[in-house]
Amino acid sequence: MAIVILLVVIVLLMLGMLVLAWGIRARNMQIWLGSYLRRRPPSRPAKGPVHVMFCFVDHFEPAWGRVDLATQRQRVDRWCRDYRVLADAHRDADGRPPQHSFFYPEEEYLEEHLQKIAALCAEGYGEIEIHLHHDDDTAENFNATISRFNELLHARHGALSRDPVTGHLRFGFIHGNWSLDNSRADGRWCGINNELILLRELGCYADFTLPSAPSDTQTRMINAIYYATDDPLRPKSHNTGEPVRVGGSASGDLMIMQGPLGLNWRERRFGLIPRIENADVRRGCPPTPARVDAWVRTGIHVEGRPEWVFVKVHTHGTQERDMDTLLGAAAHAMHAHLENAYNDGTDYVLHYVTARETYNIIKAAEAGKSGNPHAYRDFVLPPPPHRSHLWCGEEA
Numbered sequence: 001m002a003i004v005i006l007l008v009v010i011v012l013l014m015l016g017m018l019v020l021a022w023g024i025r026a027r028n029m030q031i032w033l034g035s036y037l038r039r040r041p042p043s044r045p046a047k048g049p050v051h052v053m054f055c056f057v058d059h060f061e062p063a064w065g066r067v068d069l070a071t072q073r074q075r076v077d078r079w080c081r082d083y084r085v086l087a088d089a090h091r092d093a094d095g096r097p098p099q100h101s102f103f104y105p106e107e108e109y110l111e112e113h114l115q116k117i118a119a120l121c122a123e124g125y126g127e128i129e130i131h132l133h134h135d136d137d138t139a140e141n142f143n144a145t146i147s148r149f150n151e152l153l154h155a156r157h158g159a160l161s162r163d164p165v166t167g168h169l170r171f172g173f174i175h176g177n178w179s180l181d182n183s184r185a186d187g188r189w190c191g192i193n194n195e196l197i198l199l200r201e202l203g204c205y206a207d208f209t210l211p212s213a214p215s216d217t218q219t220r221m222i223n224a225i226y227y228a229t230d231d232p233l234r235p236k237s238h239n240t241g242e243p244v245r246v247g248g249s250a251s252g253d254l255m256i257m258q259g260p261l262g263l264n265w266r267e268r269r270f271g272l273i274p275r276i277e278n279a280d281v282r283r284g285c286p287p288t289p290a291r292v293d294a295w296v297r298t299g300i301h302v303e304g305r306p307e308w309v310f311v312k313v314h315t316h317g318t319q320e321r322d323m324d325t326l327l328g329a330a331a332h333a334m335h336a337h338l339e340n341a342y343n344d345g346t347d348y349v350l351h352y353v354t355a356r357e358t359y360n361i362i363k364a365a366e367a368g369k370s371g372n373p374h375a376y377r378d379f380v381l382p383p384p385p386h387r388s389h390l391w392c393g394e395e396a
Helices: 002-026 033-038 069-088 111-125 139-157 195-202 289-298 320-327 329-341 355-366
Strands: 050-059 100-105 126-132 169-175 204-207 225-228 254-257 262-269 273-277 308-315 348-352
Touching (some): 050 169, 050 355, 069 111, 069 320, 100 111, 100 169, 100 355, 111 126, 111 139, 126 139, 126 355, 139 195, 169 195, 169 355, 195 204, 204 355, 254 355, 262 289, 289 308, 289 329, 320 329, 329 348
Parallel strands (some): 050 308, 050 348, 126 169, 169 204
Antiparallel strands (some): 225 254, 262 273
């Protein structure tokens, strides 16, 4: 009898291991789980507060779902109306409202949408950057597409800033379908193995695509700010890289700015299986206080400056099912928790930052700057000129 029981236990354990292995593979966790288990969040500094940089990036796609123009207008108008109300109710330690980084897709360009978003940004609520969905592309077409969109955003909408040294336009980037540098295993939704090189040459200051789990485009390196070096003969060259560190300098081809990635044990599936925490904010994964705390605890930072913590979260803001979460009570609660728990001035200081400001503060840390990061929002790249644009109202 004892032997039978032992055999049953062994069989059950083996089945459990098989189910676990299947679950890990099904969600592509084998790519990054080892890095997650080996990583230890940084310790709190011995003295002084932790400065929390909170950056919200948005794959902002008015035409998502191939909707008609009237629906697109409704989406953009709601953001222009409701985001003001949301942001005006909140302030960081510097007196600034929450900042929203609108990564706008080139293939969905429509002048009237960008005019409205540019005007919202001109009033101090955020900035515009570049998003792109493409497939089976070539280097020549990619260069032409991004160059044209750069100039269009800057000339017509006052977006993007010029490098004060080179005079070139600079931009942050999010890749559509997570497929930066041809990183999907099936080769879809990109097609270019030297995309990091091309982005650098075009003026991209940093990529903000990651994390992308559970997609197979997720990198092995997680919860990091690093420089990736492109291998033009291979895809997914940003799988690993060189961490940005105090006293270091730019290397490789492109800075990769990641958001938090880990396991959420508080909200388990079936009460047993932890969910993937990938910093995505939407109705199905609202920004609860527990998630906010987990983002901050992850402690993404420039090596040697652990007291400056970067929290980058993302969303797809124009999808109707998620707008109430992003513009309503859940977002108010998220910002209230940030301001109550991480802005006491003694243990924590909160800073709402755009993608460009995030990059500038990272570069300031790299250059050895310390103290209050608010002083370095424009450290390398100045603000874009879109504050000269005037209106953001309902469509007439």
